[in-house]
Amino acid sequence: MESTKKNRFSNWIFNSFSVSAEGLALYRIFAALFLLLFLLPATQIYSFLGSLPADFFNPPPGPMGLFQEFPSEMVFYAMHYLLIASLISLLVGFKTKFSSIVAGVLFLSLKGFFYSVGKINHDLLIAVVPLVMAFSGWGKSLSVDSLMKSKSYTDHEVQNWPLVLLALMLGFMMFTAGFPKILGGWLDVGTQATYGHYFKQFFLNGRQDLLASHALAIENKIAWELLDYGTVVFETGFLLAIMHPKSTRVFVCLAVIFHFSTMVLLNIAFLPNFLAYAVFLNWTFIHQKSKEFFSSAKSAPVVLIFLFFGVILAIVFIANRFGVPDLNSDLRTSEFYLLLTALPIALYYLGSQIYQPNTFTS
Secondary structure, X not given: OHHXXXXXXXXHHHHOOOOOHHXXXXXXXXXXXXXXXXXXXXXXXXXXXXXXXXXXXXXXXXXXXXXXXXXXXXXXXXXXXXXXXXXXXXXXXXXXXXXXXXXXHHHXXXXXXXXXXXXXXXXXXXXXXXXXXXXXXXXXXXXXHHHHOOHHHHOOOOOOHHHHHXXXXXXXXXXXXXXXXXXXXXXXXOOOHHHHHHHHHHHHOOOOXXXXXXXXXXXXXXXXXXXXXXXXXXXXXXXXXXXXXXXXXXXXXXHHHHHHHHHHHHOOOOHHHHHHHHHHOOXXXXXXXXXXXXXXXXXXXXXXXXXXHHHHHHHHHHHHHHOOOOOOOOOOHHHXXXXXXXXXXXXXXXXXXXXXXXXXXX
């Protein structure tokens, strides 16, 4: 019996997801571009943090406690440009494993200093993804390492357990967001927590873009209470969903829909989460189909990724010029269009999982 349980656990860890060197490489290119173009820290904060006295340094529990004060502005800029260099190295697949770890550590360090002024954001996935995927073998293909047959190429075979680890981290992350809501009374039918949260974002934080103003007219308590229950069930259920690849993908698709709804209603995008969600796309399938579409050209999948981001950047540039949509809150135009693009992909993928379960088998 105990041996059977161990076999099931090992099978879940090492055989849940089927990955390929080409699929992982395509995701690596996607992730590196996503981080470079949309998730780099804002440099405007460096001069502010560098000028703060040591008395303002209040690090969160962990390694940041080793520091006594904020570093200078020049140190922040040095870390920033080193981060960019590591992401470019990750993009081309040069010393891929090392570059992934360096990028993750630099993200963690910069975010650690940001959080040391008292406010902690939920964006650590931008550091977790490169750190975890460093051990996946995502530099085996479409990389400088593969051309040079360097030590980075031969160190590790393609592994699928990092996807399971990311799913586990996502599950716990969602659970730690959902369980306090249960303790906080979100399931109390006498109160509507989502309604209260909406009022806080709308009136106190000035997040009044997109459909936010239209929600003021919704006074139906049942509708708001259903949002309370739906949020709690979704966030706590994610941890159970990771036990099977199909349910993991279904919940990831639901997460994209959930975040899109949160964006249009509360003007909060949670963009770093999408970096982790994207790993559960079937990149092997995307790689194969793009090669077929472009007559088996080896560079076609990579060109497709660059074309995707090129189109997004062009749309964002034009939208900023014409003010479409008209945004006055802290929601960025790039966040709006990225989530708008992710929504139909999630809906299509969700339908494929439900009605054609064999379409995406990795």
